[in-house]
Amino acid sequence: MAFMVTSAVDTVQSGPAVLRVRGLSVSYGRLAALQGVDLDVYPGEVVGIAGDNGAGKSTLLRCICGDLGEVSGEVWLDGEPLTSRPPPGSARGIGVVWQDLVLSDNLDVASNLMLGKERRTLLMSESRFHARARAVLDDLGIPIADSTRPAWTLTAAERQLLAVAQAVSPRPRLLLLDEPTAVLSRADSAHVELLIRRFRDEGTTILLISHDVDQLFRLTRRVVVLRHGRVVAQVDPARSHPDELLALMAGHDVQSAPRRQLSRLHGLAGHLSSADPSAGLTLILSTLGAALGAQQLSLHLLDEATLRCVGSVGLTPALEDAWRSLPLYVTNGPLSRAAVESAVAVEPDVRASEALGPYARLLDEAGIASWWAVPFSLGSGATGVVSIYRSDTGSPATDELDLVNLYAGYAAAALERERLLAELTARNKVLETIRAVLQTLAGPGSLADGIGTALQTLREAVGADEIGLFGRAAGERTSRRAHAAPPGVAHSVRLASAADAALDAADADGQVRVQVVAHGGSRLVVRLSDSTVLAAEWRTRLASADERVLIEDAAHSILLALERERSELARRETTALRRSQEMQRQFLARLSHELRTPLTAIRGYASSLMQTDVTWDEASQSRFLSRISSESARLRTLVDDLLDFSRIESGVLRIRPDWVDLSLVIDAARSCLSPQAADAIEIHCAADVPAVWADHDRLEQVMMNLMDNAVRHNPPGTTVRIDVRADGPDHVVIGVVDDGVGMPSRDEKVGAMQPPLWRGATAGAGLGLSITRGIVEAHQGTLRQEPLNPGTRFLVRLPVESDALTMEPDDA
Template sequence: MVAAAVRAPAAVLEAEGLVVGYGPSVVLEAVSLHVRASELVAVVGDNGAGKTTLVRTLAGELKPRAGTIRPSAADVGVVWQDLALVEDLGVAENLLLGREGGVFVSPRRTHAEARAMLRDLGLSLGDLARPLRTLSGGQRRLVAIARELARQPRFLLLDEPTSSLGAAEATAVVRLVRDACGRGVGVLLVSHDLDLVTQIADRIVVLRRGRVVADVPGGSVGPDDLGELILGDHPQQSSRRQLERIVWLAREVAEGGAESGVAAITATCSAALGGCGVATVLLDAAGRGVLESAVGVDAATADAVLEELEAPTGLLRRALEFGAAHGLLEVRNVQWELWGFAIRGPSGPLGVLVIGRDPTRDRARPRLELAPLYAAQVATVVERERALLTLAHRNHVLEVLRGALEILARGADVERALEAALASFRQAIGASVLELLEGDAAGSILEQSAVPTGEWVRKVPASSLAVLRAVVPETAQRDDTEELLNAALSVVRLALERRELERVAQEAAALRRSQALQVAFVHRLSHELRTPLTAITGYASSLLANDVAWDAASQHRFLTRIVSESQRLARLVGDLLDLSAIESGTLRLRRDWAELAYVVEAAVACVPEVTVDVDVPEGVPPVFVDHDRLEQVLVNLLHNAAYHNPPGTHIRLRVRHEPGRVVVAVEDDGPAIPHGVSLAELAERGRREGGNGLGLAISLSIVEALGGSLTLVPRADGKCFEVVLPEVTESAGDVVVVAEGQ
C-alpha cells in the first residue's frame, strides 16, 4: 500500500513492435497492443500463436529482441496458470505471501490483515485458517488473484484464469476480475474460452502465428467469428472443413442417414483429399476384393487397380497385413501412385480404401493422414449394414417362424395347419418343393445314395420316421435356406408331436366313451334281463313254496306270467344277438326285391293285440331290402306304439312314395315325445317301458344297414317314426344281389 503511493499512475499499458524469439525461432513478430485503465482486454489465439510468450514478455520475464513496453513491469501484476501458492499454509498466510512486510508472526494479526484485504476486494473465502490444499481449484484461483490485487498493481495479467473451472467458479473469478476493473485496474486476459471472452472482454486481440491479426471491440464478434479469426488463413480453413466433413459423416453414420453409404464416404474422402482418386474395395464372403465405390478413377484404371490388389503381394494383401501400404501402378502410360489403407471392423478386415494420385493431374501429395479416418467411417458403415442385414434376415426367419407357429396354434386341424405352415416356409425359402415325407417314403429318400443338387433332405428330430425334403434354386442363400429349414423342422416336429398327442387323446376319449357306453349298456342289460328272470323265479318259487296253497286262478296266472316272461326273455336274448351282430358287423343282410304291401301286412299280423290303420297306396315301387329285417323293424315300431301308449291309442301305418325314396310312417296319437329328444337318445334310454330301448337301437341299425334312415318326426301330438328307404334301380339292385349272394 505504501509502495504504490509514490509511483506516478500510468493510464495505459503499451507494447510497441515486440519481437520475441527463442534461439532461431521467432515467436512474436512486431506485436503491438495496449490496455487502458479499467479496461479488460482479452488475447486469444491458437496453440503456439504466442499468447503465453506475450504475457511473459509484458510481465518482464522475457526480454524482447525489439520493441518497447510501458510502464515497467513493476506496475504489472501477473497470475500464472501455475498459481505459485503454498499448499501447507493457510488461506490467510497465502494471501499475505510475497507482500512487503511479509507474513505477520502473530496468526491473529495475519488473519486480521487478510480479512481486511478480502473486505477491500469484496471477497469472502470462509475460514482463513484452512490449509490451502483443502480448497477447490476455483477458490485457489481466487486466492491467487486476490493476493495479486492486494499489491494494487495498475495492470493485471491473467493467463487462462478460468481454465478447468466449473461454471459457478468461473463466474466468481470473472466477478473478482471485473470488480478490479471497476476500481481502475487494466486487465489483460489470455483465454481459450471464446464464449467467455466474447461475453466479458471490452476488447479482443487475436494473435495468430506471433502476429496480431485482429483487435476488435468485445461484443462486436461472436465465438464463431473469433474462431475464424484465430484459424485465419487457407490451410487452416481447409482443416476446419475437414473436421466439419468428418463430424458430419460421423453424425450421418451414427444416425444412419441416407448419405452415409460407402459411395458417399468415398466421394467425401476424395473431396477431402483434394480431388484425388479414391476407391473403396470390400472383401466378399470368399475373401476376394470387390470394387464397392470409386471416385475420380475411370473404369479401366479401376479394373487395373483391382487386378493389382488381387496379386499375392499386391496392395490389398499388404494393406490388410500391415494396415497401410504404398505402391506404383502404370495404367495406359500413367504412372499412378497408390496408397492402401485397411478397413477393419470389430470382426476382422473388411476391405481397403485405395487412394490414387495421377501425377499428371494432381500436383500435390494428398493429405493421406485423413485417409484412416475415412477408412474407419467405411468400416462403421459396412459393419452397420451387415448388422442390419443380419437383423433383417433374422427378423424374416422369426417372422416366418412366428407365422407358422401361429398357424399351428390356431388351427384345430393339425394337418391343415401343418400344410399352411409348410407353404409359408416354402415361400420364405423360395423352394419349388417343400414336403413332409413319412413312413416308407421317408425311408426310401433317406436310403438314396446321393442327394441331387438343389435338394435338401432333413430328418425331423424326435420323430419316428419323418423327413422334410426341399428343392431349392441354386441362387438361394445357403445360410438362409439352412436356417429356414431348421426353423421348419422345429415347426414340423411340434406339429407331429401335437398330431400324435391328439391321436392319443382321441383314442383315449373314444375308449372312455366306449367304456362308458359299455358300462351303461351292461347296467341296462342286467336290469333288462333280470326283470323277466325275477318274475319267472318269483312265480316259480311261489308255486313251490311249502307254506302256501295257491288257488287255481292264482296258479294259472303265475304259470301264464312265467310263460310270457320267458318269451320276453327269449326276445331280449334274440335282440341282444342281433345287436351284437350289427355292432360287430357280422349281421348278414339278404337283400332282395320286396313289395312293401306284403312286408307291412306281415308286420301288422305280428301285433294282433292292436288294430293298425294301414295305408299303402297303389304304385309304390318295390324296395330292395332284407324282407325279414324290415319286417322286424316295423314290428318293433308297432309294438312300441301298442305297448307304450295308453289303451285306446290310435295307430296308423302309412306308406308314401317320394322322388328317389319310399317312406313308411308309423304314427300314433298317444303322448308326444318331449321336444328336443332325439331318436338316438330315445334308443339309448328307456328300458323300463318294455325294452323299446334295445328294439329302437336295433331298428335304427338295421335301417341304416339297408341304406335308409329311421327318423323321429317332431309332432305336437302323438308320435311319428319314419323309415326312409332309398329307391334303387333294378340294375344296381341286381349287382348287390349277385355280390351278397356270393
C-alpha cells in the first residue's frame, strides 16, 4: 500500500522513547480536543503532526509542555512521568516555538534570547551579556547583527528566527515547533528549514506541527495524522504521496482508483528500471492485469503477415501454444482486427461469436468470456497488440481502455529498449571482434600465426563454419595462406574454388560478393587485392547483414596487416642491403690499404736497386733484397687469405683429413713465427689428448693465426699460453690465452667479416679470425672468445672424429 497506518500502541522504531504519550484526552467544556491520543517519539527523530484546524495539534503540544493542567492520560519524558504541575518546559529540557510568538517587545534581542537563562556573571557585565547573545545568533546563522535592538523593531522573519534561537539555546532534549514558517516568505522558510535539518543531524528530537504538507514530507521521518482529536494514521513520507496525507486529513478514502493506479505505475517504473529486459514485458502485463482485475493477457507483434506472441500472463498451455504464432488473416477475431485496422477491437461474448473459428473452443476451455485487443505503435514503426481476456462478458469502459493505452506505452518502451539493447550488443560484438583481430594482427608474433588466430576469432564471432585467406603469386596457383574451422574439420574445396574464381574474375573490385549455396547456406568472398581474397562459408544458413559488415571490416584490417608486413620486409631488406654495402666498402678500403703497403715497399726497394747513378754496397743490396722478399711473402699471405676467405664464404673449402697429433700441429705453427714471437708462447698439452681426424695443414693455419694475433696485437712482454686438453671421449679443446690488453666481448660469430676489433698498434685486413672460424667450422668444431681481466681467451673445440669429414683424393 502507498501509506502506513498504525494503532496507538504500534511503533516504527524500537528502543526507549524520548517522549511517550498514553491515553491523552483534553476537553474544553463539551468539546473534546484530544481523545485517547497515544504517541511515541524516539531519539533523533523528526515527527510531524498533521491535521485540519481544530484537530488538536496545538493542544497536544500544550499538554506535552505542561501548559494545560486538567488533562487525563500520561506523558513521559526520557522515561520519567510528568507531574500534574510540572516545571516550565525549558527547565525540563523542552524547547518550544509557538505559532503566536512569545516575545517581550519592550526588551532588546539579547534580553529576549537570554530570558530565564541569565547567569550572574553575565548580568554583571552588559558587554559580555550581548557578546554571548551575538555568539548564539552567529552559531545559528541568524542575520540579526545588533543584539541591542528592541524586539518590536524586528521583521516577522527576524522575530521567528529569534524565537527559534530562544527555544534551542541551550540545546533541548525535545524541540516542539508549532507552525514555525506559517507567516514567512519562501526564502525565510528555507532558512528555518535549514536550522531544523541541522538540529536533526545533530541528534535533536523534534516534534513539528505544520499545515505545509510538502514541508512535512521534506523534513520528517513519519507524520502522525490527527482528526477530531484522534490519531487516525501514521504516514511514512518515503513510501507515500502528499495527496494521501491530504486525504487522511480531510477524512477521504485514500484507496481511490486513481491513486492506486498512480502508485502501481510508480512501482512499475521503478521495477522496470532495475529489472532484466527479458522480464520487462511480463512485469508490465502482470501489473496491467492487477489494475484491470484480469488474469489472462497477451502481447503480440506484427511481423509481416504473422502475429508473434512476445509476452503473456496466465494463458493455458494449449492457448499459449496456439497463440505463439498466428497468421494475420486466419480469423476475424479482435487480435487480427486490431492489427489490421489499428483500432480497438472487442468481442464482448466469446461464446456467441462466430468469427473466432477453431479458436473459440480453446478460449472457452480457458474460461474466457470476453476478449478485447488494443493496438499500439513502436518507435521503429512496428505494430503491437495487447489482448485482455476476462471471465465475464461485456465491453471495456473508457477509463479501462485509457489504462491499457497507458501500459501499452510502457510495453512499447520496453520493446524498443530490448531492440536497442540487441543492436548495441551486436555492435559491441562487432567492435570487440575488430579490436581482437587488430590486437592479434599487431601483436609481437609472426603475421602468419597472427592471421590464423585472427581468423579463428572472426569465425567464432560471425558463427561461420569456415573462413580462409587465399593468395596467388604471379604465375602460380591459388594457395591457402590461413584457415579457421572447428577442431578436426578440414578446409572445404568449395571455399578454395570460390576464392580461385574471385581472383580470376576480371570485374572484381574488392566489394563483398554473396554466393548462395544450393543447400541453403551462403558464402562471402572479399577481394583484398589482385592476389589475395578472404572467403567465409555458412553451410546451413544465410549470413546476416551485421555478419557481412563484420567480415568486410575484418578484411580491411587483414589487408592493412599484410601491407604492414610487406613494408616491414622491404625496410629490413633495405637496411640489410645498406649494411652489406657499407661492410663491403669498409672491407675494400682495408684490403686496398693492406695490398698497397707491401707493393709500395717492394717498388721502393726495387727502384733503389735499379738506379744507375748510385752504387750500393753488398750489405745494402742484401738488406734491400731481404725486405723485398719479406714483403712479397706478406703479399702472398694476404692473397692466400683472400682466396681462403672466398672459399669459406662460397662453401668450397677443401679439407683433407687424417689422424693428426695436435701437439705436432702446435709446434709446427710456432716454428713458423718469428723467434721473438715463438719465445712468448708457452705450450701445455695434456697426456690424455687423443689424435683427431682433421686436416693437419688447416689446423696449423688456425693455430698460427691465433698465436700470431695474440703476439702481434699486444704490447711487448705479453705471455701467450696454449692449453690442450680432452673434453670427454669425443672432443678436444685448445685454449689460446694471453694477458695483454684484450679484445672487446663478441658473440659466437667470432671472426665475421667486420672491422678489426683487436685493440693493438697493428691492424690487419681483418680476415685472420674469419678464416680461422671458417676452418674450425669446416671441421664441425666451434670457436669462442672469452674476455679476461686482463687478456683474452680463445677456445677451439674439435670433435675427435667426424663422419662429415671424408678423405679426398690427392688430385682433388
